[in-house]
Amino acid sequence: MAAFPLNHVIESQQFDRDLLETVFRTADQMKADLSGERRFAKALEGRIMASLFYEPSTRTRFSFESAMLRLGGAVITTENAREFSSAAKGESLADSTRIMNGYADVIVMRHNEAGSAARASEISRIPVINAGDGAGQHPTQALLDMYTIVDAFDGIRGLKIAMVGDLRYGRTVRSLAYLLTKYEGVEIAFVSPPVCKMEGDIKAYLDRNQVPWHEETNLDQVVAKVDCVYMTRIQKERFHDPEDYQAAAGQYILTPERVRAMKPSAIIMHPLPRVDEIPKDVDDDPRARYFEQAQNGLYIRMALLYLLLSK
């Protein structure tokens, strides 16, 4: 295998089709290995990952830390990095990053400010992986989403996907949209209340990359036609009027009735955590893939850590 060309994982746009295939094939290997002969159980023995979470996200942190441990590596971790950072004593992110270079072999960084991971990567000699930077990106989430889609369909040419819910503030759907442009024949339906519409920058990017998209406000118009329903949570804070929220949220619930209308071959995704936008009764439907999707995060993160550190 050719050496992995990336030094850091900062944003979805770094990944072209070849690179995606490399990551996904490696994730396949990791998945097989975990229930198989554990050839990778000590692949990163002696290596240290620093989890630098400037805001807590136990789920994402655990996913990365489990990935590192499954490869035989070790972890130093904080959910409290803000104290370590400029916010506490006025230190710059650059200084913090240089210091961490002395203690670890890879940095996984969650930060509240967009662009933080990119700035850290500029001065880091060790790989930086962006685990979410504010309103910016969350590229490993996008990769695990794309991996789940690719895994579910034998070739995704002609795939129709509906992204549902909060498309304006949802980092997840934005990052996934970038990756979808790498595949041919994809069509996207953006389904959201008017206040949560997908932003213009993504639409323009899709246009430039010849990805057809259209907008809907009515979920019922869409569920029967698509191969993938990607649900997201609508946050109450987006609405001025609580009644508007109640009205809106109710329309973007994937009820069992709506699931029944879906194609037999279609899949249901959600970045989790969910609240009530997918009722529990749907969990046993074979089309529900959101727990598998979360599990795929482990394989994707194992793949990235392995590719970045075993060069």
Added chain:
Amino acid sequence: MAAFPLNHVIESQQFDRDLLETVFRTADQMKADLSGERRFAKALEGRIMASLFYEPSTRTRFSFESAMLRLGGAVITTENAREFSSAAKGESLADSTRIMNGYADVIVMRHNEAGSAARASEISRIPVINAGDGAGQHPTQALLDMYTIVDAFDGIRGLKIAMVGDLRYGRTVRSLAYLLTKYEGVEIAFVSPPVCKMEGDIKAYLDRNQVPWHEETNLDQVVAKVDCVYMTRIQKERFHDPEDYQAAAGQYILTPERVRAMKPSAIIMHPLPRVDEIPKDVDDDPRARYFEQAQNGLYIRMALLYLLLSK
């Protein structure tokens, strides 16, 4: 050895006499191994324990994590699981548990709500160990208490034990009472201020299991007669009137005078942390076993992790 029959450790009542013997014999092995040839040093290599503490308890967490590490396993940990949970984003404990199933091989859960660990175990494919659930149970504490008693006496038939202090709200003494019914010839004295009396459910359980018990308010009536004095802390919050508290607390201190009145073969236990209910001067008395008791927690937790994970 027959396969360990439990999939999860949720409450004391799961343990019958045979199971207790299995756990205690395995704890003996762990204790011997730690100062011996370390045959178990890599017994759980490659396995991951998730410490999910919805409320912090550094002592209990460290005891479990040390146990896992001593067996060669690895740990992902949070003292901040509430953020990860429904409380933060509205996610259900069920969803959190399913996600954790993808990242770890065993879950150790401390939760503020009684019944949480049981609910998690219902949907978990990996073992769940209850590390304390609110007013509910703390079974590994009960096991280490029972182990300490069994270890101290060559056969516990005829054992007289005094439980002293806050018996009403003390999860520890409640869980231990369940286990004591598994042994024959045990007698219990409940010694407490009137506001902190043992609850009726435990008394009824003891009656059904033919375990004689009686209540006392005067510690001096009891110390000379029993084989084990199990002290607990009386919490100020239980009393409406601070003066009542002062008066009560003073009567349930195991002073050196009271220790002198104890049988030479008797033992003193305490789940720790203590405040002043056992003065420091007592620590050097050979009957003081509370630090050994805490240490036994390590062996018991190693035993449980080993039995649950090496099936």
Added chain:
Amino acid sequence: MAAFPLNHVIESQQFDRDLLETVFRTADQMKADLSGERRFAKALEGRIMASLFYEPSTRTRFSFESAMLRLGGAVITTENAREFSSAAKGESLADSTRIMNGYADVIVMRHNEAGSAARASEISRIPVINAGDGAGQHPTQALLDMYTIVDAFDGIRGLKIAMVGDLRYGRTVRSLAYLLTKYEGVEIAFVSPPVCKMEGDIKAYLDRNQVPWHEETNLDQVVAKVDCVYMTRIQKERFHDPEDYQAAAGQYILTPERVRAMKPSAIIMHPLPRVDEIPKDVDDDPRARYFEQAQNGLYIRMALLYLLLSK
């Protein structure tokens, strides 16, 4: 090598010249090993370090934890030890320490009260390393500082060092002053605003040990004459009047102009984090050693852990 004579690392004064040489030679070995054949990669396999931080200090904690992991050891950790301690439930530091003795092989303790680490070491059967105790000491910082100086100069006889900034409350410069007395021919210039002067106890200690020192308020009088400029941060809280602070702080900045006035062979140190007392432009100057200094903390801590635990 003779057995390391210390059981605990509590304060700088424990180290005489021979002991410093032992620690520094071992640190040299650790440094070489990390980029070499990794002979020490499993030196502490099976050993557990407990990071007991009663106040958070992610940087120091990570440095110790990385050191332990680089030696193949494992870590149990809390940034939240105050909850575990007397402050939360009234438990004494002595009890907490005894409990930790059952879970770990070495304790690294950061505490807000001076003397805490010493008190813990009095009852601990396992080594205690002081990682900073309030206004007290931070001996591993002093060791890494001294190591950086010794490493930079081929024999430090005749070394002139300027300590700049907050000398009154800066634990770092106080601890380093103790160690400097172990070397011959050292001269110290204390450069600070009048409100942040070095305390009398240190000056008396230097006098007793024949170490010449003098005080300055003007940094420009000093920079050209010394071999080492040790910068520290001046904290706003020390000043009653914000304007006084602004005036003072401005005078203790190591500007590029001042750096240009320094000897070509001199070095610039800082315990980090810095705010603006060393501008970023200085970082690329070959005399800037503060990032190397932080990195040296890893080697020193690996050396101490190794020396304490492999006896």
